[in-house]
Amino acid sequence: xxxxxxxxxxxxYDDGGTTLEEEKLLKKYFHSEKVPEHLxxxxxxxxxxxxxxxxCHPGKFKLKSDKKWYAIIGVAASILIAFGIFTFQENQxxxxxxxxxxxxxxxxxxxxxxxxxxxxxxxxxxxxxxELVYLDEFNKTKNQIIKIK
Amino acid sequence: xxxxTFIGVVNPVKxxxxxxxxxxxxxxxxxxxxTQEVLLKLWSRKDKIxxxxxxxxxxxxxxxxxxxxxxxxxxxNNLKIVHTNYESQDRSAFDQLETNDRLKQISLILETxxxxxxxxxxxxxxxxxxxxEISKVMDMNETAIRVSLSRARKKIRxxxxxxxxxxxx
Numbered sequence: 001x002x003x004x005x006x007x008x009x010x011x012x013y014d015d016g017g018t019t020l021e022e023e024k025l026l027k028k029y030f031h032s033e034k035v036p037e038h039l040x041x042x043x044x045x046x047x048x049x050x051x052x053x054x055x056c057h058p059g060k061f062k063l064k065s066d067k068k069w070y071a072i073i074g075v076a077a078s079i080l081i082a083f084g085i086f087t088f089q090e091n092q093x094x095x096x097x098x099x100x101x102x103x104x105x106x107x108x109x110x111x112x113x114x115x116x117x118x119x120x121x122x123x124x125x126x127x128x129x130x131e132l133v134y135l136d137e138f139n140k141t142k143n144q145i146i147k148i149k
Numbered sequence: 150x151x152x153x154t155f156i157g158v159v160n161p162v163k164x165x166x167x168x169x170x171x172x173x174x175x176x177x178x179x180x181x182x183x184t185q186e187v188l189l190k191l192w193s194r195k196d197k198i199x200x201x202x203x204x205x206x207x208x209x210x211x212x213x214x215x216x217x218x219x220x221x222x223x224x225x226n227n228l229k230i231v232h233t234n235y236e237s238q239d240r241s242a243f244d245q246l247e248t249n250d251r252l253k254q255i256s257l258i259l260e261t262x263x264x265x266x267x268x269x270x271x272x273x274x275x276x277x278x279x280x281x282e283i284s285k286v287m288d289m290n291e292t293a294i295r296v297s298l299s300r301a302r303k304k305i306r307x308x309x310x311x312x313x314x315x316x317x318x
Contacts, residue, residue: 045305
């Protein structure tokens with residue numbers, strides 16, 4: 001390409017007046033031939049355009065987003081867990097009164113039952129209290145060292 | 150339209166969308182995310198896609214709008230990515246004359262251009278679109294596009310010359 005032709009082409013390129021074919025011609029020219037000193041920067045610009053064209057999208061794209069599914073699964077799981085806890089608690093509340101309470105019907109029976117239970121507790125308490133005799137031994141030794149009386 | 154035909158239609162455009170997103174968003178990760186999002190959007194509207202005469206132009210328009218939205222929301226969150234710390238790089242002596250560095254300089258200059266000029270430069274000089282296609286994507290008339298493109302081209306060259314003269318002195 002002659003210099004004056006090149007220069008007018010470059011001028012038109014700057015003004016946005018070149019067609020795609022002319023621009024391709026320019027790219028080819030600056031890519032292959034020796035470029036005059038005063039047009040050096042066009043060489044960089046055009047090789048930049050060529051280089052940039054080679055950038056590719058890395059990897060594959062997914063059409064269905066996984067995130068959506070994760071969200072749905074998460075919500076479903078939390079509902080299940082909440083539901084499970086509620087029913088479990090409700091069952092427990094129902095089991096307790098049914099099996100453990102309400103078997104005694106008359107007040108007299110209740111009175112004797114209560115008395116019996118308290119007696120039993122008292123007996124156990126007394127038994128345990130007897131065991132405390134050993135503590136006296138400790139007191140004896142203590143009294144030998146520290147004389148309070 | 151099933152998945153296979155959709156991928157077939159979209160595949161040739163995918164890279165262009167990615168490059169456009171990369172030009173605007175700069176970060177590779179955000180550009181990848183943007184492409185992915187836009188493709189999902191297109192996929193969800195696949196039934197309407199037949200109505201759009203030019204799928205490529207439509208895909209590019211959606212990508213452009215999505216990226217501009219992203220930039221806007223980033224600005225609102227005060228998370229704007231500013232790459233102004235490049236000045237110090239080109240002080241180093243002769244390395245900068247390497248072509249690779251020069252190419253980097255151009256992308257840095259491009260970053261300073263307004264979004265509209267970035268987009269038009271990308272579409273015309275890199276993707277080699279006809280003005281008619283660009284006017285569809287940008288929703289502008291051809292004259293305005295030529296003016297904007299001319300500004301972008303001149304700006305790039307002038308900035309490049311400036312950097313050169315700084316390098317020499």
